[in-house]
Amino acid sequence: MQKKVSIVGFGNVGRALAAYFHNSGIAVQHIFLRDGAEVPKGFDFSFRYLSEVKDNSDVDLIIVCVGDRQINEVIEQLPSEITVAYTSGSIGLKDLQRKENIGVFYPLQTFSGNPVQDMRTVPILLESNSDEVLSCLRAFGEKLFDRVETADSDTRGELHIAAVFVNNFTNHLYYLAEEYTRKEGIDFQLLLPLIKETAAKLNHTSPYDAQTGPARRGDDIVLSKHISRLEGIQKELYELFSTSIKKTYEKKL
Known part of the structure; x- marks a missing residue:
């Protein structure tokens, strides 16, 4: 199980996952905000907030929680040796330029800024073209969520x-x-x-x-x-x- 995670993007999905990971004992090393973005008021976790996504040393997993249009651009800037997972239900792996150490960690839930009542019940859908990456994502997800399944791009x-x-x-x-x-x-x-x-x-x-x-x-x-x-x-x-x-x-x- 990965113990050190970074999250890129701090919208509704990024905030929900960051808070849940933190409360579940997962070490969230960095939160990456776009230039000029501010930490939402009332979000009082003492994360390390950065704006340069290349600074991702000493993490096991990077979860990308940005809009569909930005996924490719953001992932291309991330270190190729670190496992990266994005949270979109609409973007397929074939749509990405990156082909190695890449997977999908899709929470099938609505996130609107208010806390989800029970994050553990959120279904997590996984995909990867690597058995090793898929195994790592599954081990990570199953520690935190009750239902973790594989789902290819068409199914998602x-x-x-x-x-x-x-x-x-x-x-x-x-x-x-x-x-x-x-x-x-x-x-x-x-x-x-x-x-x-x-x-x-x-x-x-x-x-x-x-x-x-x-x-x-x-x-x-x-x-x-x-x-x-x-x-x-x-x-x-x-x-x-x-x-x-x-x-x-x-x-x-």
Whole structure:
């Protein structure tokens, strides 16, 4: 297991991993910030913050947590003799210029600046063209996370698409609901128990079986009432989702 780690990039992913590693007894040697970037307020870990990524002596693993567009450029500057892993779900190994001592350490989770409730449950997806690198990443990951699996670039890309549906699109629907309730003078907080229960059901029920609502029942009267009160993108999405749900369950209506 690698005991000394450096992290390049200190956005939401970099901060979450750095804090979790530190709290788990992993020695985080350096945090590399882009020029002009500042340490976020309230982040009080006494890491060594640097701006020059070439200064990476005395580490076993460098984890790159930068945006997809910067991955190739950053990795090219890192020492070739040190194992490097990047955290993207969309960038494949074939897309990189570097071919040796390189791997993927992809945490399948949303990071938005707030602490993840239980980092240990975050699935970690690994890939490398080297058995040795893959073995090192697996040993490192399994000490810290409950589920560590290999996933090639195509699989990660497919999972990333699915993740956009269940997280990014769903969160945008929350936003639209919040906008609607604000407009109507309703407290959005009233919906939080429903949101929690909807997610909790998936621990023991498939999404197909968990579906409820007027579209699932084929209740066109209620659907028409709802649609008549909406406008713009909210109306379009309501109609689109209702059509999709009705088609999904049309044989059972």
